[in-house]
Amino acid sequence: MKVAVAGKGGVGKTLISATLARILARRGFEVLAIDADPSMNLGSALGICTEALRNITPISQDDELIEERTGPMGDIFRLNPYVADIVEERSVKGPDGVRLLVMGTVRRADGGCMCPANALVRALTRHILLRQGMFLIMDMEAGVEHLGRGTAKGFDTVLDVVEPSVKALGTALRIEELALDMGVGNVEFVANKVSSIEDLEFIKGRLGENKSLLGWIPLDPMVIRADIEGKSLLDYAPSSPALRSIEGLALNLVSKFLRGS
Secondary structure (H helix, E strand, O other): OEEEEEEEOOOHHHHHHHHHHHHHHHOOOOOOEEOOOOOOOEEEOOOHHHHHHOOOOOOHHHHHHHHHHHOOOOOOOOOOOOOOHHHHHEEOOOHHHHHHEEOHHHHHHHOOOOOOHHHHHHHHHHHHOOOOOOEEEEEEOOOHHHHHHHHOOOOOOOEEEEEEOOOHHHHHHHHHHHHHHHHOEEEEEHHHHHHOHHHHHHHHHHHHHOEEEEEEEOOOOHHHHHHHOOOHHHOOOOHHHHHHHHHHHHHHHHHHHHHHO
């Protein structure tokens, strides 16, 4: 199953991506977690040590690798570079056996164009999406601009994370629209930072009667404390309310996939 986690900045995409990855790995799935967010915080949220993370160069910024696979930097380069070995060679093994691949994003003024870095990232993403027998979770860039470049194309599901705010819900509905337009068959909404029944009803009302939540996660001070301590939620507060809710979310996600929804 290939899952892209999207949403407005600050809604909790990275927390949900990392925690889901480790919960699923503990349940016996082979899990590859991909960090495609410029902030590149997925590794720390997974619980990978700082020293190991310092040694990672995002694929999109690895000029040596890009030139090796696409040819010398310039106007002529390979559009279909060899990428079959990159996951094994460039991913880092984290807690519970989750493998982390830091993809990064292509940062150019004309970021939608084809350039050597973009060619490598696109080819690698296509290759990963074709792999069988694994759970793929991608922590996507915040907002909607990247979806216009087709970044979620080929994923089974987009987890569309919202919080109780008008701006977050507006972004979530736009993400759903773009994801469906590019052929993603399944968009699931997840509510985060819910502090009351009123928050939950507000979110449901804004989404509309024809949209439901796959799950919701309470506003939990343990999430903030874990972040301050630089630890994963699973390691810092294994019995926290937020963690229990994400465990339920993982079960719902797998159940829907097995039913073919």
